Amino acid sequence: MADLKETRDYANFDPYWYVECNGIEEMEDDLDSLHRIFNECDIRGKRLLDIGTGPAIYTVISASNYVDEIFLSDYAPQNREYLTKWWKGEISYPKDIIDYVIEEENRHMTTKQREDEIREKVKGIYPIDIMSKQPLGFDINDNKFDVIVSGHCLDEVAQNITEFQRCIQNVSSVLNEGGFLIFSCDFGATYYQVGEYKFPGKSFTKDEVKQTVLDAGFSILSYIEISAIGDKYWDAEGYYYIVARKN
Ligand SMILES: C[S@@+](CC[C@H](N)C(=O)[O-])C[C@H]1O[C@@H](n2cnc3c(N)ncnc32)[C@H](O)[C@@H]1O
Numbered sequence: 335m336a337d338l339k340e341t342r343d344y345a346n347f348d349p350y351w352y353v354e355c356n357g358i359e360e361m362e363d364d365l366d367s368l369h370r371i372f373n374e375c376d377i378r379g380k381r382l383l384d385i386g387t388g389p390a391i392y393t394v395i396s397a398s399n400y401v402d403e404i405f406l407s408d409y410a411p412q413n414r415e416y417l418t419k420w421w422k423g424e425i426s427y428p429k430d431i432i433d434y435v436i437e438e439e440n441r442h443m444t445t446k447q448r449e450d451e452i453r454e455k456v457k458g459i460y461p462i463d464i465m466s467k468q469p470l471g472f473d474i475n476d477n478k479f480d481v482i483v484s485g486h487c488l489d490e491v492a493q494n495i496t497e498f499q500r501c502i503q504n505v506s507s508v509l510n511e512g513g514f515l516i517f518s519c520d521f522g523a524t525y526y527q528v529g530e531y532k533f534p535g536k537s538f539t540k541d542e543v544k545q546t547v548l549d550a551g552f553s554i555l556s557y558i559e560i561s562a563i564g565d566k567y568w569d570a571e572g573y574y575y576i577v578a579r580k581n
Contacts, residue, residue, distance in 0.1 A: 338525075342408055347415035349389030351529040354467040355567055360429040361392055363560045364485065364518070365431065366574045369438045374462060375555050375577050377514050379480025383407060385462060385469075385517075386487025389416040391427050393485045394452060395435045401481055404455045407462035407470070411489075417459050423450075464491055464501045466557070469508060478510045481581040485519040490526075490533065495542050502550045506580060515552060515578045519543050520562070522571030540574065552578035 339346075371377065373396075384393050384402040387408050394404050404423075408414050419425045432445045441448070462469050464487070482505060492498035509515060520526075523535030541567060556577040562570040 337530075338527060339530060340525075341531045341533060345412075345487065346528070346531045347388070347410050347413065347533075349410075349413050353389050353416075353428065354514045355527075356390065357428055357454070358434055360565065360567070361431055362384070362434065363435055364392060365395070367518075367558045367560065368393065368483075368516075369435065369450070370394045371516055371556060371575060371577050372400050375514075377481060377516070379513065379575075381405065381477075381479045382481040382483060383460075383479040383508065385420040385464060385482060385484035386491070387417060387485075388413050388487075389420075390485065391452065392431055393422065393483045394456075395432065395448075396439075397481070398455050398481055399439070402455070403457045404452070405458045405460060405479070406456060407460040409461070409463055411461075414459050414461065421453055421456055421459065423453065423491065426514045449518060464504050465497070467504055467507070469504050474508055478508055479513060480510055481514045482509050482516070485516075486518050486526075488517050489519040489536050489543070492536065492538075494536075495538050495546070498538055498543070499534075499546050499549070502546050506550050506552070510579055510581050513580050514555075515547075515580065516575065518573050518575050520568070520570040523562075523568055526568035527572075528567075535568070537572065543576070547576060547578050551581050553581060554578050 383405045387406040406417050429445045488501050492501045502543045525532040559574040561572045
């Protein structure tokens, strides 16, 4: 990995590389975790916001059975463009990822039917900056979300634990009381690869992350830890999903 160029600039994030190189082998544990979380934690709500979707809609496959409306979001314009093409049906998400979830759900339908079902629930694709006090760039007043999902984003964006605390507070500001926050976080990572670039990893401890969530006024409902040793495109020891409910 010595010849990868280090960057923090998300303009260097190539959505096509990212989807191609994060196939079913890399995604199984995430898909299992999300399937389990939505089945076992009684997550329900009308409006779901996925934060830092990138070009990867795996975070909303299981979720789509439990909410009425889905909003995707990302900071990088090229990722939002990719998502828009996917939403319009110009791009398909990898078939084996969708099929894997269909099988977990024990449903009998084609990949296209399941993918179109998700597309129909998507009601918007927003620019977002979780470093901002107004992450969506407007005051959402009485129109907050009931469920927020975020895969491998919050800890990638925050450069230190103080910024992570701010990000959690900013994210919480668009979530209804009683709403659910489901996110994954890496540990032991120094970088993750996207194309010819490497984005630096962070090293918040699990206890720091949990305490941040509690201090921001959430109760933790579930914690699932996964080993990542041997993964090709990052050097994390592992990652975990936290399911929390806003008090
Ligand atoms: C590692 S990717 C995760 C993508 C996808 N959610 C997944 O799990 O594979 C991190 C994402 O965070 C987005 N991002 C970067 N800065 C951000 C910010 N300030 N606010 C929200 N998202 C941001 C990036 O554009 C990128 O899509």
